Amino acid sequence: MCGIVGILGTSDVADRLFDGLKRLEYRGYDSAGIATLHDGRLERRRAQGKLVNLGRLLAAEPLPGRVGIAHTRWATHGAPTEDNAHPHTAGRVTVVHNGIIENFKPLREELQAQGRVFLSQTDTEVVAHLIDSALDATGDPQAAVRAVLPRLHGAFALAILFRDHPDMLIGARLGSPLVVGYGGEDEGGETFLGSDALALAPLTQRIAYLEEGDWVVLTREGTQVFDRDNMAVERPITISGVTGALIDKGNHRHFMLKEIFEQPIVVAQTLRSYIRPLEEQVALPDMDFDLSSVERVTVVACGTASYVGMIGKYWIERFARLPVEVDVASEFRYRDPVLLANTLGVVVSQSGETADTLAALRHMKQHGVTTAGIINVPTSSMAREVDLLLPTHAGPEIGVASTKAFTCQLAVMAALAINLARAKGKLDAAEEREIVHHLLEVPSAISAALAHDDEIKAMAGTIAGARDVLYLGRGPDYPLALEGALKLKEISYIHAEGYASGEMKHGPIALIDEHVPLIVLAPSGPLFDKTVSNMQEAQARGAQVVLISDADGLAQAGDDAVATIEMPKVHPLIAPIVYAIPVQLLAYHVAVAKGTDVDQPRNLAKSVTVE
Template identity: 80%
Template sequence: MCGIIGILGSSDVSDRLIEGLRRLEYRGYDSAGIATIHDGIIDRRRAEGKLNNLVARLAADPLPGHTGIAHTRWATHGAPTEDNAHPHTAGDVTIVHNGIIENFKPLRDELIADGRKFLSQTDTEVVAHLLAREIERGVAPRAAVANVLPRLHGAFALAIMFRNEPDLLIGARLGAPLTIGYGDGENYLGSDALALASLTQRIAYLEEGDWAAVSRGSVEIFDRDNKPVKRPITISGVSGAMIDKGNYRHFMLKEIHEQPVVVAQTLQSYLRPVEEQVALPQMDFDLSTVERVVIVACGTASYVGMVGKYWIESLARLPVEVDFASEFRYREPVLDGRILGVVISQSGETADTLAALRHMKANGVTTAGIINVPTSSMAREVDLLMPTHAGPEIGVASTKAFTCQLAVMAALAANLARARGKLTPEAERYIVHQLTEAPAAMNAALACDEAIAAVAKTISTARDVLYLGRGPEYPMALEGALKLKEISYIHAEGYASGEMKHGPIALIDENVPLIVLAPAGPLFDKTVSNMQEAQARGAQVVLISDAEGIAQAGDNCIATIEMPKVAPLIAPLVYAVPIQLLAYHVAVAKGTDVDQPRNLAKSVTVE
């Protein structure tokens, strides 16, 4: 997901624009640029690659100006070259853009036929030319924006600067978030509150279809029908300390180690220790009427949904479907008002998941969202918001957001079970006790860090790695494989351990490490049986289990990673820690970019 920041300042803005872009690096990007207005001209500096390349460009060729916009780009249309980097300029208009203009090709063809020359391969430059053509026809900037926005199909957040109006920035959003920051004699635009954290705490969030005319002294907001509207100003509470690595080498490692605290903070919102009950936020519907649950998410969040399927079906005896959001609408799912539709997203802006949410609502489905950003589009649109309290997650590969989502999913499963009369008071007390113990168990799991770092050196030389698990540990095997792929670029796959003999065992030899997630319990013996079948064919096994499990099956493994003994309910939260640490240490051993892996964005806001 690209990043935007704009400043209408009282002094030169280049340094602050760069600082804002640094706060947005966690989103992932492959080029960056800034533009300012000074001495009656718009001037730009752009660079492919990391932000330091742009900083070096600015050091050699500074960019003055009290009005400016800046951008980190994740390539969609066009390669990550300097020509394709934002900002883009056409005539007297300069623009930065998050999202994707789906109808850019016919618009581009129209503009070329009108004699306009394009310098990039991007869809964004089309918007700049449309606006510039309006300006050249004598249309004022506000009217030009009002004329052009209805012609754009797709998803966008825009920040627009006009050469002849240095006291004006225009922002617009449709399907991608955009924030207005209110300062003292200054005002700002940003992708999120974190981008503006060093500038202001006073924030307003544009709603779907809104656009805003921002000057140093005022902000005017209009809805998609160009009618003036008011959007509430809130205090963001976001600080620069939230994106400080502290003593950790990488944000990912810091966020792994934050998990016991943030999971505890999240569970405080869902547990009533005195009453020994699991709670949900106040809702306007009755969970006992739910006949089916549909969970929709992408990537790591989808594995939360898969774990939730095990929990909800076993505790509440409700049928559960789990869908990738990118596939959900296109298979024409059967939906009705007896369904609870659950979306899961860290950002609350994931394009496929947001579209799935709206599709469910249009078909009469009651919706709930497990979301980390309470001001996001999904958070505002679901019928029941179930917030996580992970705080800003900077590393692209999700860690603490994932485990907080698991904690909330466990609370939802318990509430559904109680509403359906499937949960006795004794069973609920047991669940409360186990969830209360989860943060301490996760903290104990962090003690395996050194052991995992040692085995990571062996794993880092592999071309392929397999992960095995049964029951709720099967989705955790999928998550472990995804984490390894994301940040170390090693091909990895997760399997339900019983499926090995149905094909994947053909992949096994002495060069394919096998990571086995097998807490002692009802499924342990069967998992170990599958593991031993692989060992008989030369597999190099890393067994992640508790002391009991390692004592029974740790022989002939190249390494064993000991976890605390925990109840099956919280095992996914605890076993998330070693698979995250393994991916982390393998990536460090390989020397890859842990926090900003290639080709990935923190939040995917285009389909």
């Protein structure tokens, strides 16, 4: 995850900005930069690689100035070069940015038509140009930001410097966290911006968490927060209690909830590392083998990650027309699998250290299989041993029950499926452009799904009293039903099972009565009618149905459900990523209602390093 630090100070800020970046290193990054204002000039220092490189540059070329912004960047759109490193400057405006601007391409084309020249490949530079252009019309930084924010589609956190206003910082957030820090009297009234409280821990413990759609103006006279409707609001100041040794839960009760709400930004960052929006293509990292030679795919994983493999099977077989086998890692070696030539073996793991999956990886390599790894920790054993590392950019996941790692893994699996399809000649340029368009919609669709948190919380009590819960889905929603059941089991200790909806009448329907809630995942589309038919069979036998669908689906089939959860209407390709959100939130709120240990459920560990 990228990181942001901003300081409106009473003395030079560069050293403290650099220290804040060091506290954000846990998020992962491959370039960094700092910008300050001094004597009417905007100055920047940016460096590729680790912070030590930026430190050397600052030592050689110090940055004076009492106001500044800083950033650590994971290369997403655009290589990890100095030109693509943040901060980005356009005229009088300098910006750092976490997230994704989904509509940056038409905005960039509009600005280029006005004669504006771009120096990077990033979407962030578009924001700087837009605000600078708005300054031409308004002459007022606040008015310029107010005009530009509604034009930005996606998930973002922004910190903005203005060359002609050395006593001002502006921040904004939508789908990506941003906090305001308030200095005490000893700090002379300094104020700060940060990705989280950890970045600001040495500067202040007095923190206000901006809410979705907020933007904030920091000046020497004070701080003013505005909501998405540009109304002045107050956000409570809390004492963070964060030290450099802690990863902060922010204003969330549990790490799991924080990580669920981080998904718009981390999925955006993950997708952006595989999508080339200007070319409208999906790309993978450089590799030493030819994807066109792949004749079959074997996916090996454990638990939640294995459901990523099952969803990937639907995608790869549909788009690339390659046969796919999905194996539970703990069983893989012991059945002595037949590993044929030209097989691509894919391992999926958050930690990259899962013992069963690591052993399966080594077994495949011993038999000459080319391997790829969808992994969240780039320094892990699996990441070092696979032939092709396909990193997720979920950042540290503290909650034992995987949430943001799961959706980021799905994003990478989709990228792999599309690349295999193109390599096998099964996907033309027009089809790939359409897929890129849908993938770029994912972060905002996740944000829309998260907006239903309160209604999911309200219905959780109904599920919390159950002894057994069943989940149903068809197609790619079948593995998602398995994942929903696993989440509920993991953290609420309620027995739950997931089924392909068409299999209900082949046995599981015997479990149905009025005491068994039935969670049905049914986005409208080609499989909707069949799923609803299976749901109605269960309702006829007393099942208490919770229907998760879009507006069209709920209008058609939601009348007899005891509860409904409305999702945004999305393309079937991205539906499993979006529909992961309500099953995660439902499991979380049921567990909270039952009073279980959400982040550290009994008998479970985050990384299973024993067989």
